[in-house]
Amino acid sequence: MYLQATTMYVWSPCGQTPVVRVDPGRKKAGFYGTLNLHTGEEIVTRSEVFNAQVSAQHLQQVLDAFPDRPILFFWDRAPWHHGEPIRQLLTANPRLEIIEFPVAAPELNPQENVWKQTRRAVSHNHLIPKLPELADAFERHLKSNTFESSFLDRYGYNIVCPLLN
Numbered sequence: 001m002y003l004q005a006t007t008m009y010v011w012s013p014c015g016q017t018p019v020v021r022v023d024p025g026r027k028k029a030g031f032y033g034t035l036n037l038h039t040g041e042e043i044v045t046r047s048e049v050f051n052a053q054v055s056a057q058h059l060q061q062v063l064d065a066f067p068d069r070p071i072l073f074f075w076d077r078a079p080w081h082h083g084e085p086i087r088q089l090l091t092a093n094p095r096l097e098i099i100e101f102p103v104a105a106p107e108l109n110p111q112e113n114v115w116k117q118t119r120r121a122v123s124h125n126h127l128i129p130k131l132p133e134l135a136d137a138f139e140r141h142l143k144s145n146t147f148e149s150s151f152l153d154r155y156g157y158n159i160v161c162p163l164l165n
Contacts, residue, residue: 002025002027006125008118016078025131027047029048029129029132031044031045031046031047032055033111033115034062035114035149037149040147041146042142043062043065044142044143045057052080053085054080055085057087060089062096070095071097073096075096076100077100112146117145118138118145122134139164
């Protein structure tokens with residue numbers, strides 16, 4: 001996320017072009033997010049960098065949130081989702097299994113819808129003048145809302161899993 005406001009639908013009086021602030025800076029705030037497909041709750045890690053070490057820290061946060069359960073984790077093929085810290089974490093935590101989405105298929109990833117909804121609610125058309133305040137608002141929205149996903153229904157989980165119990 002950048003301080004630069006991205007625009008989308010906006011109302012303004014006829015004949016008056018809305019003013020959108022432009023920030024020439026290149027500072028950014030980044031987030032790792034994991035959507036719990038059962039509850040719609042989001043686990044969030046804020047970071048200025050994206051690398052295997054921070055990815056492993058986020059995975060550990062997910063493991064800590066569900067200490068006694070096996071976890072099937074879906075994620076994209078970002079380069080920072082690979083590396084020695086990830087391999088070590090997976091070796092130490094056999095209850096965590098990762099499945100990667102196909103290349104260039106963001107429409108399959110339910111987390112992409114979370115980012116879209118949060119950008120729409122927080123960072124599109126915003127008037128927040130400082131990046132830390134905008135990032136705080138973005139993180140608050142992620143943590144205080146639930147996000148629906150049809151992922152489990154679409155792939156038969158809710159039909160098959162009750163039969164296995």
